[in-house]
Structure formats: structure tokens, C-alpha cells
Amino acid sequence: MLLLPLGVFAQRAERGDVLLAAGVSAGTTGLAAEVSALLPQEIGFRAGFNWLQAEIPIPVKLPESFGGDGTTSGFAAQLNMNHGYLLADMYLRPDSGFHLTGGIWAGNSVFVRLHNTAPLPDSFNSVGIDVDGYSVHAVNGDLSAELRVNPVKPYIGVGFGRPRPDRRWSVSFDMGVLWWGNPGVYALGYSMLDEEKEVQLTSAVMDDMDKGILDKIGHVLIWPVLRCSVYYRIF
Numbered sequence: 001m002l003l004l005p006l007g008v009f010a011q012r013a014e015r016g017d018v019l020l021a022a023g024v025s026a027g028t029t030g031l032a033a034e035v036s037a038l039l040p041q042e043i044g045f046r047a048g049f050n051w052l053q054a055e056i057p058i059p060v061k062l063p064e065s066f067g068g069d070g071t072t073s074g075f076a077a078q079l080n081m082n083h084g085y086l087l088a089d090m091y092l093r094p095d096s097g098f099h100l101t102g103g104i105w106a107g108n109s110v111f112v113r114l115h116n117t118a119p120l121p122d123s124f125n126s127v128g129i130d131v132d133g134y135s136v137h138a139v140n141g142d143l144s145a146e147l148r149v150n151p152v153k154p155y156i157g158v159g160f161g162r163p164r165p166d167r168r169w170s171v172s173f174d175m176g177v178l179w180w181g182n183p184g185v186y187a188l189g190y191s192m193l194d195e196e197k198e199v200q201l202t203s204a205v206m207d208d209m210d211k212g213i214l215d216k217i218g219h220v221l222i223w224p225v226l227r228c229s230v231y232y233r234i235f
Contacts, residue, residue, distance in 0.1 A: 018039055019037070019163040021234060022234060029050050029227060032227075045087070049082075049084050049085075050082065057075075058076060062124075075117060076116075088102055097161045101156070101158065101174060106153070108151065110148055113144060113145075113146050114144060116142060121141075124137060153178040157175055163233050167233065177225060184218060186200050
């Protein structure tokens with residue numbers, strides 16, 4: 001009985017049946033195209049590119065304290081999560097689909113860019129938010145800020161599914177988390193001498209006009225991952 005698992009492993013290793021597949025996936029990380037290799041030692045590797053871009057309109061009421069007239073102006077949140085990734089899968093039993101996964105995703109550090117879609121009133125070109133002696137205000141009617149995370153994100157998760165030697169098509173499901181560090185919102189600030197400096201916006205410098213949202217964002221350390229992948233076995 002003790003020698004039986006070793007015999008199964010040796011039989012697979014002697015066959016040298018490395019499985020190579022290409023696939024597509026969809027989930028909370030967007031759409032992806034990838035290649036997958038499963039080695040006889042029940043270890044698999046996946047490499048691919050993930051694409052997730054969207055622009056969400058956000059109506060913002062212009063505060064009168066900053067020179068607005070209380071009307072609503074058009075803003076948009078531009079979501080960007082394009083990444084390349086490399087994953088390693090460890091299957092716990094021969095011919096079992098259950099696997100543990102670890103890896104790295106790497107891409108743009110700008111997760112969301114908030115910008116106005118219509119010119120702001122002229123008063124916003126001079127009135128702004130003071131951050132350590134730098135004023136964050138509009139320039140020629142345009143104002144933007146960026147929500148940034150770590151460009152390199154470790155991943156850990158579990159899944160079910162694998163390429164199979166007796167089938168051309170296979171399906172895999174994965175769930176896990178991407179650790180992207182402490183998110184922060186940044187914008188350009190201008191000094192009295194028109195010197196530019198990138199500053200971080202927090203609930204404190206916003207005088208809590210954001211109702212604490214910026215501080216809460218900084219505590220969101222992970223991004224949940226749920227993906228479904230379909231593979232075609234090449235050989």
C-alpha cells in the first residue's frame with residue numbers, strides 16, 4: 001500500500017506526458033488569454049495576460065466652498081487592470097482536479113483614474129485643497145486623481161480543474177486573492193511658485209468632505225479573484 005502512490009507517480013513520469021493547453025478565462029480580473037503546462041510531477045504552470053478596462057460615469061456635485069455653484073458636473077472613473085501573470089499549480093493527487101495556486105501578477109499601478117468629463121468652472125483653476133503647502137486644483141478646467149496600488153501583486157488561491165490527456169477541452173475554476181498593498185489616492189499639487197508635486201489625498205486633508213472614504217480605501221489590501229477558464233489541449 002505504501003509503494004502504490006510511488007508506483008503511480010513513476011508510471012506517469014516514465015510516460016513523460018506533459019500536457020500543453022491554450023485557454024481563455026473570465027472573472028473578477030476581467031478577460032485573459034493564457035497557456036498552461038501540466039508536468040508529470042502533478043505540477044502545472046500558467047502564463048497569460050489579463051485585460052480589464054472600463055469607464056464608469058460619476059455625477060459630482062460641485063461644492064460652493066470651492067467656487068462651485070452647487071450644480072452637478074460630469075466625472076468618470078476609468079478602471080484599468082491590465083496585467084501579465086505567472087501561476088504555479090500543485091495538484092494534491094494524481095488525476096485530481098483540485099489544486100493549490102501561487103503566483104505573481106504584474107501590471108499598471110494605476111487602478112482607477114478619476115477625471116472630469118466636462119470643463120470645470122474657472123474658479124476651480126485657483127481654488128483647491130491645500131496639502132502641505134501645495135494646492136490641488138484644476139488646470140484649464142481639468143482635474144484628475146489616481147488610485148494606485150502595488151504594480152506587482154502576489155496571488156494565492158485554490159481551484160478545481162486540469163488539462164486531461166483523454167479530452168481536448170477542459171474547464172477550470174479558480175478563487176483566491178491578489179495582495180496589492182495599501183491603496184492611495186494621489187494628485188498633482190502646485191506651490192505658490194507653480195512648482196508641481198505629487199501629493200496624497202486623505203480624509204484629513206479633504207476636511208472629511210469625502211466622509212472618510214479615502215481612509216477606508218487605504219485599508220482594502222486585497223482584490224478578490226474568481227475566474228472560470230476554458231482550455232484546448234494542444235498536445
